[in-house]
Amino acid sequence: MNVEVPQSRRKPDVDRFLEEFKSSLRNGRKPPLAILEYLGMVPSAPKNAVFNPMQIKAIKAGLLSRKPIIVSSPTASGKSLVMYTAIAYELSQYKTCIIAAPMKALVEEKLQELSELMPWASVEPLTSDYEMTDSKIAALSSADVVVTTPESLASRATKYTSEASLFLRRASLLVVDEVHFVGSEGRGATIEIGIVQALQANRRLRPLLMSATVGNVELFRRWLKSLTGREPVVIKSTYRPTKLRIRVIELRREDDRDLMLKQLIERDPEGEFLIFCPTRRQTVELAEELARRFGKDKVAYHNASLKRERRAEIERRFREREIRILTATSTVTTGLNLPAKHVVVYSTRRGPQMVDPIDVAQAVGRAGRPKYHKVGYGYVLVERGMGKWWKKRLKDFAIHSRLFTSQMETEFHINNLLHMGAFSTEEELLKWYEHTLRYAEEGESDVVASSIRRALRRLVLRGAITEDEGTYRQLPLGIVASTFYMWPASIALLRKNIRNLLTETDEQDDVVFCLAIVPLEWYDSYEGLDRDVEVFNIAASHPGAVRKLDTGGYPLHTGLALAKVLHDLLKGETPTPVHTMLKVDVGRILGAVSMMRRMGLVKGLSQSLLEEYRLRFKYGVPVEMLPLVRLPGVGRVYATRLWEAGLRTPEDILRSPEQAREILGAGRYEGVVRALQKGLQAQEVV
Structure with missing residues (x-):
């Protein structure tokens, strides 16, 4: 495919820019939409009070130059306007910009902000959710701004000369938002690699690193100088328009946690409360409990399990103060603009693991937003004996590399x-x-x-x-691991267990299948699983499979317990807190197994069998119900209702139209009938 890129982009309407600028001043708002033309007239610091002291400092130091820049400034200090100022300036020179955000939720917010602030600009997202079709490649190649994740950025840097990476070759500015995530456990090293790969691929790319929690900016200065060969500018500011008061509350007993939370809420009946929980399940359960006390219409929860439209609606209602109390996971700790007077970190543990202090600092830093509050209040609820430890950690924001640490x-x-x-x-x-x-x-x-x-x-x-005479190349096992972002040791373990446990037949035992596909990442990411009688039932009912099971050196009981987690998902039981903590989702595991089968690494598994298991894990239904969940618009809930009503095949639905219509509803029923009549049962593809 040949991608045609226009030689020059349409200039924004200057009159419209200036009018929007004047309007924003009259309304007391900062004018990012007008910033491009405004900065063209005032190349240094503006004379009127459009920018705050931190933003003026950044402009004077070289924000509108080719210098690499590091901005370390508190949450709510105006870093976003610094970013959009730099982007607007680059676009005025007809150049392309890239924003690398650490989470897909933040990518979505940046897309929304840019569409509102610069509606004349072409903005294109790039995450693992998007396929590289011809139309997607063309959109990326002609985009003014590409908003992506570090992982996707590293992938494009890998294929730097391809047409799909043309945007990276043309880019002049790389904004890395929330760069402190390079110090986070798990993804930190991947983010670091993404930055290195992009800046090495395009030596003209100017980095702009931003964070509220980088204390050791001198380290990042040395890093950028090594990467770019240019001396970076460091903007370190303590400016925050809203005062922030943080209180670490040490609980005497675990039972005091809910009591303390309710007391905090009752102290300010009109204030907004953003309550961060370690797991999705906890956000739901806590929201239900608080709704009973403070009113269902005033309480909601926010986590990644909600559809994008639903999350956006909750965010809007919280901003407009229709919702006063919001329980949330880390989907809103990073960059999402949700103003709350009070922020409560409900727990600093995720199961047996301690929550990263960086995440806690990010959470409490969201308390108090300009135009809404003069003071923001952050509360961290910790177990007995941990108060001093957390107070110290919340003052020390030194970020350290996680690369090559295990x-x-x-x-x-x-x-x-x-x-x-x-x-x-x-x-x-x-x-x-x-x-x-x-x-x-x-x-x-x-x-x-x-x-x-x-x-x-x-x-x-x-x-x-x-390795051949000092030169290395990948083999199929390594290619599978890279494709699905899994440990090579995990793929090797899957291959061994599949070969040892699964027979050359499509009639697999569900328990044995679950034993065979437990990845090594799961063993590593969770310890101390509770002993459960069903775990021992697995050992008693499948002794042959258990004897052949390789747990990669971890306790056998852990392997059985993790297989039980998979088996519970297969049966459609509600995911436990254990499952939400485990690295690597089931879809990725089955995708890796499917690719291993195609590459000849494992035998005896048909693609149809893997497809059946994929659907069963997705919907939590027995194999007999698969024909129903394959129907368009019929998921687990409706398939179960049909099954219990005796409509157990697509033919049953056609033979009992009135009963099926009552169960499915008119619209869904008509869609199913049309598909069946055309012989187009909607089958999902792995």
């Missing part, structure tokens, strides 16, 4: 870097490492170099890569 993660990232084409020899890999945040932090390290060499050897032994 054996499995090191293997994972090196395998992915080889897939990206970042290196082909050990020397090239060590040279690549010199441009990372960890190298800027530690310098040359024999420990890291040894870890890298050890990981290369282990990847060869696992069959993920091969």
Whole structure:
């Protein structure tokens, strides 16, 4: 496909810009929509009170230049306007900009903001949710601004010369929002790699790193200088238009948690409360309990399980103060603009694991927003004996690299870097490492170099890569791991258990299938599972499979318990808090197994069997109900109602139109009938 990119973009309407600028001043708002033309007239600091002190400092320091910039400033201090000012300036020069946001929810918000602030600009999203079709590639290539995630950015940098990466070759500004996430456990190293890959692929790309919780900005300055070869400008400000008061509350007993929360809410009957919970399930349960006390119409919950439209509606109602109390997960801790006078961190633990202090700091930093409050209040509820520890952590915002910090993660990232084409020899890999945040932090390290060499050897032994006269290349197992973002050791474990446990027949035992597909990431991400009699029932009813099960060195009981989690999902039982904590979703596991089958890594599994299991995991139904959930608009709930009413096949629905219409409703029933009459049962594709 040939992508045609216009030589120049249409200039925004200057009169409209100036009119919007004047209007925004009259209404007392900052005018990001008018900022492009305004800055064209005033290249230094503006003379009127449009910008706050931090923003003026950024402009004077070189925001409108080719210098790399790091902005470290509190939440609600106006970093977004700094970002949009830089973007507007670049677009005035007919250049392309990229925004890398750490979460898909934040990508959605940036898209919405840009469509409102710069409606004349072409803005295009890029995440794993979008397929690289010809039309998508054309849209990306002609976009003014591309909003993406670090993972997708790294993927495009891998294929830098492809047509789909034309936007990256044309870009002049890379904004990395919430850059402190490079220090987060799990995704931090991936974000770091994405930044390195993009800036190495396009040496003209100017980075703008922004965060509210980077205390050690000098480290990031050294890192950017190493990456770009240019001296970065550091904007460090304590300016915050709304005062923030943080209180760490140490609970005497666990039972005091709900009591303390209700007391805080009752102290300010008119104030807005944003309550952060570690798990989705907790947001729902807590919202239901608070609704009984404070009114159903004043309480809601917000998490990633809700559809995008529903989340947007809840956010709107909270901003407009129709909802006063909102329970939420981390989907709203990062950058989403939800003004709340009070922010409560309900718990600092996610199961047995401690919540990252960075996430807690981000949460309480959302308390109090300009135009709404003079003071914001943040509360952190902690267990007994942890008060002093949390007070210290909330003052120390030093961010440290997570790259190459454990054996499995090191293997994972090196395998992915080889897939990206970042290196082909050990020397090239060590040279690549010199441009990372960890190298800027530690310098040359024999420990890291040894870890890298050890990981290369282990990847060869696992069959993920091969080495020939010092040159490395990926093998099918390593390609599967990179494609599905899983550990190479996990793919090797899946291959072994599938070969040992699953027979060459489509009539698989559900329990045995669940035992065979537990990935190694699940073992690593959860410890201390409660002992359950059903776990021992698995051992008693499937002794042969249990004897053959390889748990990768973890306790056998953990493997049985994790298989039970999968089996519960297969049966349609409500996901437990355990499941919400586990790395790698079931769809990704089955996708990896399907690719392993196609590449000849495993045998005896038909694609139709894997498709059946995919649908059963998705809907939580027995195999007999699959013909019903495959019908358009018929999910688990309606399929169950049809089944219980005796309508157990598509033919039954056609034979009992009145009964089916009553169960499905007129619109859904007519859609099903049309599909059946045309012989178009909607089958999802893996």
